[in-house]
Amino acid sequence: xxxxxxxxxxxxxxxxxxxxxxxxxxxxxxxxxxxxxxxxxxxxxxxxxxxxxxxxxxxxxxxxxxxxxxxxxxxxxxxxxxxxxxxxxxxxxxxxxxxxxxxxxxxxxxxxxxxxxxxxxxxxxxxxxxxxxxxxxxxxxxxxxxxxxxxxxxxxxxxxxxxxxxxxxxxxxxxxxxxxxxxxxxxxxxxxxxxxxxxxxxxxxxxxxxxxxxxxxxxx
Numbered sequence: 064x065x066x067x068x069x070x071x072x073x074x075x076x077x078x079x080x081x082x083x084x085x086x087x088x089x090x091x092x093x094x095x096x097x098x099x100x101x102x103x104x105x106x107x108x109x110x111x112x113x114x115x116x117x118x119x120x121x122x123x124x125x126x127x128x129x130x131x132x133x134x135x136x137x138x139x140x141x142x143x144x145x146x147x148x149x150x151x152x153x154x155x156x157x158x159x160x161x162x163x164x165x166x167x168x169x170x171x172x173x174x175x176x177x178x179x180x181x182x183x184x185x186x187x188x189x190x191x192x193x194x195x196x197x198x199x200x201x202x203x204x205x206x207x208x209x210x211x212x213x214x215x216x217x218x219x220x221x222x223x224x225x226x227x228x229x230x231x232x233x234x235x236x237x238x239x240x241x242x243x244x245x246x247x248x249x250x251x252x253x254x255x256x257x258x259x260x261x262x263x264x265x266x267x268x269x270x271x272x273x274x275x276x277x278x279x280x281x282x283x
Contacts, residue, residue, distance in 0.1 A: 079236030102129040196264040
């Protein structure tokens, strides 16, 4: 992946991070992310559907803005105010009435198609296991199909995972990543000895919680 594409991916992660952006209501349409092709900015929006317990997204327009592409190339992702200002510039281009209509239509379609399966997932028996490396109150929620997530003492969801596909994501707005099993092969270690829950708890300690603290300290 090129540095430019990586920068776009990191920017999209910030767009969907409600702690970073201090969203009041994720059920309202908001910028999900962008892509850039030449001097064109492709935009995508989303909203959180409580009924689906998931996000619904849609394309929200392509804008030929050489000036904004140039600004993005200079954008410092470590300067929060710069990032938020750039997000606002992009959001000012979007037809929110149209986007809202499309997103709610997509939400209704998904509820009609997947509603029963979501109900079944809610009814499925869950096993709750206390995390070993985190403070008291952090609980793993595990399902029989090999999926699950980590829940904080405040009820916030982290580390959604699927042991069947060997994937996980740190927060609901992160992208799914594969567990680093290839490193175990490369080091001559049996991948069956890989402990996903221990690995994800280390990710929480090393990356997720420090980042949240840094973001919160920045806004104080």
